[in-house]
Amino acid sequence: MAENTFWRKIAIVVRRAPWLVYMGRIVWRIRQPRFTAGVVGVVFNHSGQVLLVEHVFHPHNPWGLPGGWVDRHEDPAETVRRELREELELDVEVGPVLLAKIDFGDHVDLAFLCTMRGDVGKLSLELLDYRWTDPPELPRLHSFHYQAIQRALAILPTAAL
Helix, strand or coil: CHHHHHHHHHHHHHHHCCHHHHHHHHHHHHCCCCCEEEEEEEEECCCCCEEEEEECCCCCCCEECCEEECCCCCCHHHHHHHHHHHHHCCCEEEEEEEEEEEECCCEEEEEEEEEECCCCCCCCCCEEEEEEECHHHCCCCCHHHHHHHHHHHHHCCHHHC
16 A cells, blocks of 8 residues: 555655656657557456546546556567556457557557456556446546547447346
C-alpha cells in the first residue's frame, strides 16, 4: 500500500504540472525512431463491463484502457499481451485490431479486442487502480480509447459479452 501512496503523490504532481509529462515526452521522442507505436487492449468481463485502469502518467485523462509502447521489432499483438501481463498480471488472447490512428504526426495507435484468460492480479507501479465499467457509464477518456470501446461494442454481439 505504501508504493501506491507514493505513486498517487506522483500522479497528483503530474496532474498539477502536466508540462512535466510533455517535457518527458520530448526527451523520450528524441531517443526514438522516426515513428512510434502504442497499443491498447479492449477487454470485457462476462457482465459486459470494460476494463479501465488509472494511469500515473496521464494527467488529463487518468482513466483509460491498458496498454503501452511497442518496442523496436516487436509485434503489436504481442505488445498488448506483454503490457497486460506486466501492468495487471492478466493473461489475454489477442483478437482483431479494432482501430488504428495516427496521432502527434508520427505516432500510430492500435486498439485490439482481447479476451481475458484469468483474473487481474497485482498492478504495476504505472497504475494506481483498475475497475470494470458499464459502457454507458464511462468516465472522460482519451478519444482514441473511447472510439476503440465503441468499435468493440459495435462488432460484439451482446450475448458474447
